[in-house]
Amino acid sequence: MRLSAELKAFQDRIGHDFRHPEHLIRAVTHASISSSSRPDNQRLEFLGDRVLGLVMAEALLDADPQAAEGLLAPRFNALVRKETCAEVARAVGLGEVLKLGRSEMLSGGRRKEALLGDAMEAVIAAVYADAGFEVARQMVLRLWGKRIVSVAEDARDxxxxxxxxxxxxxxxxxxxxxxxxxxxxxxxxxxxxxxxxxxxxxxxxxxxxxxxxxxxxxxxxxxxxxxxx
Known part of the structure; x- marks a missing residue:
């Protein structure tokens, strides 16, 4: 299975070359266009949410060894919420490479916050499946970047x-x-x-x-x- 030119460019933007391209293809395939021969990204989204959570929990503990759980929890929520995932997705142009059904495309699916956030989680899981936790962790830390170090001391909404x-x-x-x-x-x-x-x-x-x-x-x-x- 080979990647399109658009997906190869997307690989460059996230900093990971897939050994198994099918992982990335599945990560960008929305349920609106899936079929028995083209599985969607929902299962990857479920896994990616957990991988992201572990990466962020570790990063916050490392960044502030003295912080109490009462401060860590709101910071964590600010970093893993759908809005933040969608923000990162926009930064790497994920919407441009999503595979969507016609009705989803016509309704502006490439710009929908929930759809972008879910797809970003699926991409994280795809990297995890392709190369393991450490590679996925490094990608997440790189893409979230300054968001981690600048998250408010008390990030309650x-x-x-x-x-x-x-x-x-x-x-x-x-x-x-x-x-x-x-x-x-x-x-x-x-x-x-x-x-x-x-x-x-x-x-x-x-x-x-x-x-x-x-x-x-x-x-x-x-x-x-x-x-x-």
């Missing part, structure tokens, strides 16, 4: 931090509401407003509801910190 702020003051959890949506179905932009019981509120827009909620929470936290600074 903004929604969690805002909820804790509210609870500490005897308020119920913040309320999130979608207030707008624009753009085509394959590339929407959501606007979300977060509101506290005391009337404080903030809005933000992003390509996904989850990201918009996080951005709105971050904006409100920044304002609250400034007002109470």
């Amino acid at each position: 903004a929604k969690t931090s805002l909820q804790e702020w509210a609870q500490a003051r005897g308020m119920p959890p913040p309320a999130y509401a979608e207030t707008g949506r624009k753009g085509p179905d394959h590339q929407p932009v959501f606007t979300v407003q977060v509101t506290l019981e005391n009337g404080e509120a903030a809005s933000a827009a992003a390509p996904s509801k989850r990201a918009a909620e996080q951005a709105a929470a971050k904006a409100l936290l920044a304002r609250l910190e400034k007002d109470n600074g």
